[in-house]
Amino acid sequence: MTGLIPIRVSVNGRPRELAVAAHHTLLDALRDDLGLTGTKECCLVGECGACTVILNGRSVDSCLVLAAEADGGTVLTVEGLAAQGRLSALQQAFLDTGAAQCGFCIPGQLLAAHALLGLTPHPDRAQVEEGLAGNLCRCAGYEQIIEAVLRAAGAPPSAAASVEDGAGQRSRPDPAATPDATVAPQ
Ligand code: FES
Numbered sequence: 001m002t003g004l005i006p007i008r009v010s011v012n013g014r015p016r017e018l019a020v021a022a023h024h025t026l027l028d029a030l031r032d033d034l035g036l037t038g039t040k041e042c043c044l045v046g047e048c049g050a051c052t053v054i055l056n057g058r059s060v061d062s063c064l065v066l067a068a069e070a071d072g073g074t075v076l077t078v079e080g081l082a083a084q085g086r087l088s089a090l091q092q093a094f095l096d097t098g099a100a101q102c103g104f105c106i107p108g109q110l111l112a113a114h115a116l117l118g119l120t121p122h123p124d125r126a127q128v129e130e131g132l133a134g135n136l137c138r139c140a141g142y143e144q145i146i147e148a149v150l151r152a153a154g155a156p157p158s159a160a161a162s163v164e165d166g167a168g169q170r171s172r173p174d175p176a177a178t179p180d181a182t183v184a185p186q
């Protein structure tokens with residue numbers, strides 16, 4: 001007996017089968033087992049939001065979720081945001097506003113913002129601040145990050161559709177177009 005627990009999880013639209021230790025977190029599984037290092041490891045106690053991913057449609061701190069708890073679930077990581085190599089409207093807005101400074105917190109900020117826009121497509125500033133309250137930025141680039149989310153939310157119809165496409169990606173993914181397919185072990 002290995003003591004490992006077999007789990008099946010859809011990651012960025014791609015079915016994955018893993019054997020995980022009971023104490024391993026979803027963050028461990030994503031980074032160490034699947035090589036998806038876009039999800040960042042920092043405080044490991046749910047304080048910083050660097051490890052944010054979307055699990056079954058809700059943003060979670062993946063350092064606080066056991067990998068075994070994700071069995072049967074659906075996970076979206078930052079590697080899954082850009083479909084067919086095209087940045088989502090949200091990612092483009094982060095670029096356009098200069099929101100990424102050192103960049104360490106940005107994957108988590110993007111996933112938290114993606115979840116927020118999925119629930120509240122046109123948030124006001126207070127709603128953006130609340131939606132991103134669990135994501136710390138040591139570079140203190142909060143103004144640009146908030147501006148980016150508001151810009152993505154208020155984008156013209158074609159760009160706004162990209163945001164919705166990003167959400168739709170979670171339920172209708174094209175595994176061949178998933179960026180992690182080229183970096184994760186098969
Ligand atoms: S590493 Fe998970 S919240 Fe900080």
Ligand code: FES
Binds near residue numbers: 137141
């Ligand atoms: S951009 Fe450096 S921590 Fe946020």
